[in-house]
Amino acid sequence: MKEFILRYQRQITLEGFGMEAQEKLSKAKVLVIGAGGLGCPVLQYLAAAGVGCIGIADNDTIQLSNLNRQILFGQEDIGQYKATVAAAKINTLNDRVEVIAYKERWNQQMCIEHFPNYNIIVDATDNFASRYMINDACVLLDKPLVFGAVSKYEGQVAVFNVQSNDIAVNYRDLFPTPPKNDEVMNCAEGGVLGVLPGTIGVMQATEVIKLITGVGAPLANQMLTYNTLNNQYLTLQLIKNLEAIKTSPASLDIFMQTNYVHLCS
Amino acid sequence: MSIEIIFFGQLADKTGCSNLVLDNPGNINTLTKLMKIQYPNLATAKFIIAVNNKIVLQNEPIEENSKLAFMPPFSGG
DSSP states (O other), X not given: OHHHHHHTHHHHTSTTTHHHHHHHHHHOEEEEEOOSTTHHHHHHHHHHHTOSEEEEEOOOBXXXXXXXXXXXXXXXXXXXXXXXXXXXHHHHHOTTSEEEXXXXXXXXXXXXXXXXXXXXXXXXXXXXXXXXXXXXXXXXHTOOEEEEEEEBTEEEEEEEXXXXXXXXXXXXXXXXXXXXXXXXXXXXXXXXXXXXXXHHHHHHHHHXXXXXXXXXXXXXXXXXXXXXXXXXXXXXXXXXXXXXXHHSOSSHHHHHHOOHHHHTO | OEEEEEEOTHHHHHHSOSEEEEEOOSBHHHHHHHHHHHOGGGGGOOXXXXXXXXXXXXXXXXXXXXXXXEEOOOOBO
């Protein structure tokens, strides 16, 4: 108990936070899908903040080209699984956190199997197939989703599937159908400024902490955009899109039958 | 009277500009048509439009001096 208070003293001391919020964090379970540029800072800050259980899902191995932004990893980790290395690193940061690493490629079955075990899902992936799959599963399984995405010098953060003013928007309310592969460049093609996913990932971690503790107002039904080049922040108010009802899977059976890779190519 | 448009992400690459000030064409549909004629690369792009920070999904009048955002989906992480 003494160690608990010492470790989180700076948070517990915070007005409006206190022991109550800290205990909520230690009871929370958060699943972070993607341990890359966004996932690394999310994982670090959630572990440091004292989230009780953190799931890490990533089937990739660490490459030299990851190191400009994926700050949990060092040169000696190249070739190893991101989920395994990330789990070990955040456990050295905070051994009180229960860490579960998933090295398999995340799929629909895993959404259905594992999402119910977590309070919040964090989308830190890097492709539309995963993003639409995670979004649809969160809608069907009624899980809050903290979304983050980057492109070159710009980033987006949003909280989906959380009620505010009697509505809860999700990614399909913004973009009912995924873009085709050639319509949007990914980071490998378009590049990304290394610090940008750091900024966006830290914002995602902040939203997770706010959702768990109830401190502040989360970005529900909003999307925050950030441009590193001109320091422009914009918070867009989102609304329900009737088109999304037509394009979203209506049941878990239909979800299981959806080919997300095909949908996004 | 004019309106201002901000093109986000790769839309700025497609139009060659990140900000644009133009005479108010009156409504969203007319504006979208106009932009796709002026910047043919936009015709195949996916984006949503926000007027004064609020997403609009249907055609509606644009008030003078409005600030519009053309926002594409981002996939990177």
